[in-house]
Amino acid sequence: KQEVTQIPAALSVPEGENLVLNCSFTDSAIYNLQWFRQDPGKGLTSLLLIQSSQREQTSGRLNASLDKSSGRSTLYIAASQPGDSATYLCAGTGGFKTIFGAGTRLFVKA
Amino acid sequence: EAGVAQSPRYKIIEKRQSVAFWCNPISGHATLYWYQQILGQGPKLLIQFQNNGVVDDSQLPKDRFSAERLKGVDSTLKIQPAKLEDSAVYLCASSPQGAGNTGELFFGEGSRLTVL
Numbered sequence: 167k168q169e170v171t172q173i174p175a176a177l178s179v180p181e182g183e184n185l186v187l188n189c190s191f192t193d194s195a196i197y198n199l200q201w202f203r204q205d206p207g208k209g210l211t212s213l214l215l216i217q218s219s220q221r222e223q224t225s226g227r228l229n230a231s232l233d234k235s236s237g238r239s240t241l242y243i244a245a246s247q248p249g250d251s252a253t254y255l256c257a258g259t260g261g262f263k264t265i266f267g268a269g270t271r272l273f274v275k276a
Numbered sequence: 277e278a279g280v281a282q283s284p285r286y287k288i289i290e291k292r293q294s295v296a297f298w299c300n301p302i303s304g305h306a307t308l309y310w311y312q313q314i315l316g317q318g319p320k321l322l323i324q325f326q327n328n329g330v331v332d333d334s335q336l337p338k339d340r341f342s343a344e345r346l347k348g349v350d351s352t353l354k355i356q357p358a359k360l361e362d363s364a365v366y367l368c369a370s371s372p373q374g375a376g377n378t379g380e381l382f383f384g385e386g387s388r389l390t391v392l
Contacts, residue, residue, distance in 0.1 A: 170318070172318075209282075209367055210319070263321060264309070266319045267318050268317055268318045
């Protein structure tokens with residue numbers, strides 16, 4: 167049974183700092199790993215999707231990596247901004263199911 | 277391209293009452309998902325449809341929850357009777373690929389349910 171864990175649960179950083187969010191999963195037989203952003207009271211917005219055959223994906227200041235052998239994915243945010251404040255969720259898809267972590271609540275201080 | 281549409285955005289009911297949520301996925305998306313997200317937790321899958329057939333409903337509390345996807349497009353999620361612990365955001369998502377090879381998920385804004 168797939169379990170997805172995100173560390174840390176919450177993070178507060180000053181503006182401009184580079185940061186890393188961690189996601190671990192127990193079943194390495196995943197098809198893809200997706201990172202989402204969720205603002206308060208809103209739905210989930212897809213940020214990056216990494217297929218199982220890929221190692222990383224980049225979009226602007228975001229870079230996500232996937233290491234299936236160790237069961238880990240990281241989301242790197244460069245030069246953080248107050249507008250990056252949100253909850254970041256990772257989700258692993260495999261065996262017909264997409265399982266979510268509980269998320270990391272990020273607060274970027276101006 | 278229009279996104280996933282959900283309604284209502286907010287609903288407040290008393291326990292033991294019934295409620296229904298509606299979802300219209302992105303046009304052409306074969307797979308539709310209903311997730312329940314309790315405050316502070318990640319979304320939990322309730323039911324997954326491939327066209328109008330059910331792929332997975334193992335975590336759907338079938339004594340009170342039901343869902344259907346008529347004609348493989350729109351979907352309705354119903355709760356009857358509601359309990360206090362059903363207070364959550366109900367998220368609908370769709371994906372352009374079929375079950376077993378699910379690609380990117382696209383989510384709606386969610387329907388927030390408060391049970392008093």
